[in-house]
Amino acid sequence: MSVQVEEQGKDAGIKGAQTLMRALDILDEVIGGPVKAVELARKLDLSKTTTHRLAQALKSRDYLAATRDGYSLGPKLLQLGAMALEQTDFVQVARPLMESLSDRTGFCVFVGKREGDWSRHLERVTGRQRLRVSTSPGDRRPIVETGLGKALLLDEDLATLERIYRHVKGDAIEAPKMAAWLEEMQGHISRGVVLHASDLGDGVRSIAAPVRDAMGRICIALSIAGAALYLSDDVMVSLSEEVQRTAAEISAGCGYRPITR
Structure with a gap:
């Protein structure tokens, strides 16, 4: 039983890391300017559903902002960037x-x-x-x-x-x-x-x-x-x-x- 639980924990950790990396990939894509969700899905080889779910999660924490031209960097990233530059x-x-x-x-x-x-x-x-x-x-x-x-x-x-x-x-x-x-x-x-x-x-x-x-x-x-x-x-x-x-x-x-x- 303990071995099974440990394996399940490892799987969850791997999936969590993959989700995090995909979210970071989305942020990397929008550094240069707004990108539409469809284009993000194509560039990152993700399903539209996964892309939308990740983008909405990032938007809910202000890491992304929704604009007429697509998703762009959100106010939280701008704040972090200004702090990093100052330091x-x-x-x-x-x-x-x-x-x-x-x-x-x-x-x-x-x-x-x-x-x-x-x-x-x-x-x-x-x-x-x-x-x-x-x-x-x-x-x-x-x-x-x-x-x-x-x-x-x-x-x-x-x-x-x-x-x-x-x-x-x-x-x-x-x-x-x-x-x-x-x-x-x-x-x-x-x-x-x-x-x-x-x-x-x-x-x-x-x-x-x-x-x-x-x-x-x-x-x-x-x-x-x-x-x-x-x-x-x-x-x-x-x-x-x-x-x-x-x-x-x-x-x-x-x-x-x-x-x-």
């Missing part, structure tokens, strides 16, 4: 991946955040090069003057970029110089990564990429930096994918999931 320590998420990137490349690795038209470096992992970048955590720079700062701007439109550049450099900036900078930024935007050579005469070069939070917004940026002696054009191109990949891994740790529909 996320981006530097803590980034630190182990920064160390790994520095170990692989030998370069100093930084993360920083945007403060209006400025960027502030938050964390640094020192590389192995003899000539090292002197920037330290807490340092603040005009956002248009560093690779990390430019990466924080990759979601901005051209009008906003022009305003920021004029604010930093002065309204009397010559038109050709402005056009050249905007063209440079368009190149960074199209690549999704910044290849930066400092124009301040310090011989610093950097590769930077944005890190996104669970809402898809740029929350911090990641960069590797070093002397031009080490970061030649070829080296910058060869390392750009690695920097982007690490930034994507940090983004995933911050809750970001690219939406593909």
Whole structure:
């Protein structure tokens, strides 16, 4: 008798887990926007009855909302998402991946955040090069003057970029110089990564990429930096994918999931 009861308990546990996973599959499907019940059933290979039962259960707990276009994320998930975002320590998420990137490349690795038209470096992992970048955590720079700062701007439109550049450099900036900078930024935007050579005469070069939070917004940026002696054009191109990949891994740790529909 006890063996039979134990087996029944196992079966119930398995069925419960399957139900939970199916409910989570439904939530995954509606992340990108409302989806009708019929479409959910087709995508998840579920019966219409099962789909309706699970969706209604999720709706009753506010994890789903019913709209004219189908089921969408409910207020409970929006509340949980906001709480998770507020509690996320981006530097803590980034630190182990920064160390790994520095170990692989030998370069100093930084993360920083945007403060209006400025960027502030938050964390640094020192590389192995003899000539090292002197920037330290807490340092603040005009956002248009560093690779990390430019990466924080990759979601901005051209009008906003022009305003920021004029604010930093002065309204009397010559038109050709402005056009050249905007063209440079368009190149960074199209690549999704910044290849930066400092124009301040310090011989610093950097590769930077944005890190996104669970809402898809740029929350911090990641960069590797070093002397031009080490970061030649070829080296910058060869390392750009690695920097982007690490930034994507940090983004995933911050809750970001690219939406593909």
